[in-house]
Amino acid sequence: xxxxEQSPQSLIILEGKNCTLQCxxxxxxxxxxxxxxxxxxxxxxxxxxxxxxxxxKSNGRYTATLDADTKQSSLHITAxxxxxxxxxxxxxxxxGANNLFFGTGTRLTVIP
Amino acid sequence: SxxxxxxxxxxxxxxxxxxxxxxxxxxxxxxxxYWYRQAAGRGLQLLFYSVGIGQISSEVPQNLSASRPQDxxxxxxxxxxxxxxxxxxxxxxxxxxxxxEQYFGPGTRLTVT
Numbered sequence: 450x451x452x453x454e455q456s457p458q459s460l461i462i463l464e465g466k467n468c469t470l471q472c473x474x475x476x477x478x479x480x481x482x483x484x485x486x487x488x489x490x491x492x493x494x495x496x497x498x499x500x501x502x503x504x505x506k507s508n509g510r511y512t513a514t515l516d517a518d519t520k521q522s523s524l525h526i527t528a529x530x531x532x533x534x535x536x537x538x539x540x541x542x543x544x545g546a547n548n549l550f551f552g553t554g555t556r557l558t559v560i561p
Numbered sequence: 562s563x564x565x566x567x568x569x570x571x572x573x574x575x576x577x578x579x580x581x582x583x584x585x586x587x588x589x590x591x592x593x594x595y596w597y598r599q600a601a602g603r604g605l606q607l608l609f610y611s612v613g614i615g616q617i618s619s620e621v622p623q624n625l626s627a628s629r630p631q632d633x634x635x636x637x638x639x640x641x642x643x644x645x646x647x648x649x650x651x652x653x654x655x656x657x658x659x660x661x662e663q664y665f666g667p668g669t670r671l672t673v674t
Binding site (some may be wrong): 453485490491494495549551553554 | 565567602603604605606607649651653662663664665666667668670
């Protein structure tokens with residue numbers, strides 16, 4: 450069964466600290482993996498997209514890694530800011546038509 | 562640049578009342594369009610997608626229906642709302658079907674009372 454699991458479910462960190470969010474998936478055959486940021490009450494916004502051959506991709510203070518062998522991805526946030534408070538959703542797609550598998554997200558809260 | 566709009570932003574409706582949520586996309590032609598529902602503490606669930614005018618695919622059996630009367634307009638409807646229809650409804654569009662990047666609208670918060 451194709452699944453995407455994220456951990457932790459929620460996380461609270463101090464402003465300025467780093468954190469890492471995890472995404473494990475069983476989706477096969479794998480096409481790509483995306484990390485989205487969703488502010489409360491808003492639609493998700495794409496942070497990174499990674500294909501099978503990509504191990505690391507950065508977007509400002511966000512760095513995503515992908516290990517296609519172990520089917521794991523992480524999103525590392527450096528020097529967190531209050532505006533990083535949001536839900537971070539991992540989405541994996543297979544090679545079929547319109548097959549996207551969504552994780553339930555990690556709720557990150559950055560406190561001053 | 563492309564923009565996606567959804568309205569209303571919030572909606573409170575009694576059980577048994579009808580529903581109509583609208584989504585429009587600007588700045589692109591023949592987009593693939595999607596309706597998702599996000600229940601509290603749960604992941605996004607794909608409800609419908611459309612690859613063209615009048616073409617609707619349903620992912621899960623439910624109390625809702627979708628229509629695409631124009632190329633860049635996608636409507637989510639219900640004849641009689643249920644309590645379980647409450648949730649956050651997101652419209653999205655993409656250039657490619659399937660594994661292509663999807664761009665989400667701002668969402669509609671629906672509360673059925």
